[in-house]
Amino acid sequence: MDEGWMMTEIATHPGSARSEGVRSVVRAMELLQLFDARHAERPLRELVELTGLPKTTVLRLLATLEPLGLVAAAGEGTYGLGAGFLRWARAAQLVWEVSPEARAVMRELVGECGETVNVYIRQGTVRVCIAQEEGTATVRSVVDVGVPMTLAAGAPARILLGGAPPQTLAALAAKDPRLDAEALHRHAAAAAETGYAVSHGERELGASAVAAPIRTRQGRLVAALSASGPTSRYTADRVAGHVLAVMRAAARISEIGLGRVEAFL
Numbered sequence: 166m167d168e169g170w171m172m173t174e175i176a177t178h179p180g181s182a183r184s185e186g187v188r189s190v191v192r193a194m195e196l197l198q199l200f201d202a203r204h205a206e207r208p209l210r211e212l213v214e215l216t217g218l219p220k221t222t223v224l225r226l227l228a229t230l231e232p233l234g235l236v237a238a239a240g241e242g243t244y245g246l247g248a249g250f251l252r253w254a255r256a257a258q259l260v261w262e263v264s265p266e267a268r269a270v271m272r273e274l275v276g277e278c279g280e281t282v283n284v285y286i287r288q289g290t291v292r293v294c295i296a297q298e299e300g301t302a303t304v305r306s307v308v309d310v311g312v313p314m315t316l317a318a319g320a321p322a323r324i325l326l327g328g329a330p331p332q333t334l335a336a337l338a339a340k341d342p343r344l345d346a347e348a349l350h351r352h353a354a355a356a357a358e359t360g361y362a363v364s365h366g367e368r369e370l371g372a373s374a375v376a377a378p379i380r381t382r383q384g385r386l387v388a389a390l391s392a393s394g395p396t397s398r399y400t401a402d403r404v405a406g407h408v409l410a411v412m413r414a415a416a417r418i419s420e421i422g423l424g425r426v427e428a429f430l
Contacts, residue, residue, distance in 0.1 A: 192218065193226050197235065200246050202309065209242040261311075263296045264424030271298040271390075274414040278407050280394035281306045282414075284379065284423070285314075286387065286430055287325040290336050292316050295388075295426065306372055306393040317344055318367035320356075320376035321389040327357035327378065328386030361408050365396050373399035375407040377415035379423065387430040388423065390415040 199207060199215055212227075213220045227244060230236040234249025263271075263284060271282045281300040285292045291313035299307055308314065316322045316329075317337055326333065326349065338346040356362035356376075365373045374393035378386050392411050399407070423430075 189226075192216070192222070193230060196223065196226050197230070197246070201312070206239055206243050206245040209244065212244065260429060261295050261426050262424070263426060264422060266421045267418045267423050268296065268298070270414050270417050270421070271296065274298075274390075274392060274410060275300060277410050278392050278403075280392040280398070280407070281308075283308060283321070283391050283393065284418075285321040285325060285376075285389045285391065287316065287329060287333075288313070290316055290333060290340065292319075292322055292325055292389075300394055302394065302398075304395055306374075306395065308393075315368060317341065317349060318364070320362040320364040320367075320374040320393075321391045322368075323352045323356040323362035323364070324376045324378050324389035324391075325386070326350075326353035329353075361412055363404055363408065365399065371396050373404075375399075375404060375411045377408075377412045378419075379415050380419045381427060382419070382422070387427060390418060 234247040237247040274282045275298045282298045283294045284296040361377045373396040374391045376389045376391035379388040
């Protein structure tokens with residue numbers, strides 16, 4: 166059963182103690198998600214503003230999370246993630262790190278095309294980068310590893326949608342009525358047929374990408390390998406070369422495997 170569906174079902178019974186518990190957990194997670202590499206610390210004022218919750222509720226959540234080591238107060242009403250996340254970060258890295266062999270292929274691809282190389286996976290209606298090797302150019306495309314990104318735009322998204330169940334498109338359309346679900350389906354189908362996808366300025370203006378599928382030895386699509394960079398460098402000739410290079414690299418990673426992370430995909 167889909168976990169998101171379960172939480173929705175529970176939330177429809179607001180009077181139950183279980184629903185209140187789930188709501189508190191969701192609020193706590195939304196609060197923690199406000200911290201990242203760019204915002205390692207945030208003042209209480211920002212936490213209240215960004216969550217949209219009453220100040221008393223935010224203070225109650227912080228008071229619950231602090232003894233657990235999940236947040237820490239820096240004084241003057243400023244908070245950051247607690248030391249408890251250090252062991253979780255290490256544990257998550259052990260689970261989600263791709264194999265050294267796959268990482269070596271990624272580095273070779275960077276050397277071949279000069280652009281940043283990423284491995285993306287699908288989680289529900291978002292995609293997440295789990296591995297990245299930065300390009301060699303001074304101006305290059307870089308994304309935050311582990312941060313959810315749209316599944317409705319970009320070459321990696323088209324690849325991942327090709328292996329997603331039909332309800333994924335329906336869920337994307339439900340979240341954003343402006344989304345052209347039929348066009349998205351056509352793009353995903355075309356990528357599945359050709360074995361690659363190319364995008365220009367879909368997720369971010371001035372950024373382009375080439376992507377290809379990574380599959381298990383049984384043929385199941387588990388990830389997308391992409392090479393991305395400034396659109397100004399993605400001329401027709403270079404794109405043609407990148408397509409071949411990315412497809413070859415994705416086929417090699419499919420053969421050697423992504424490592425233990427495949428068990429979670």
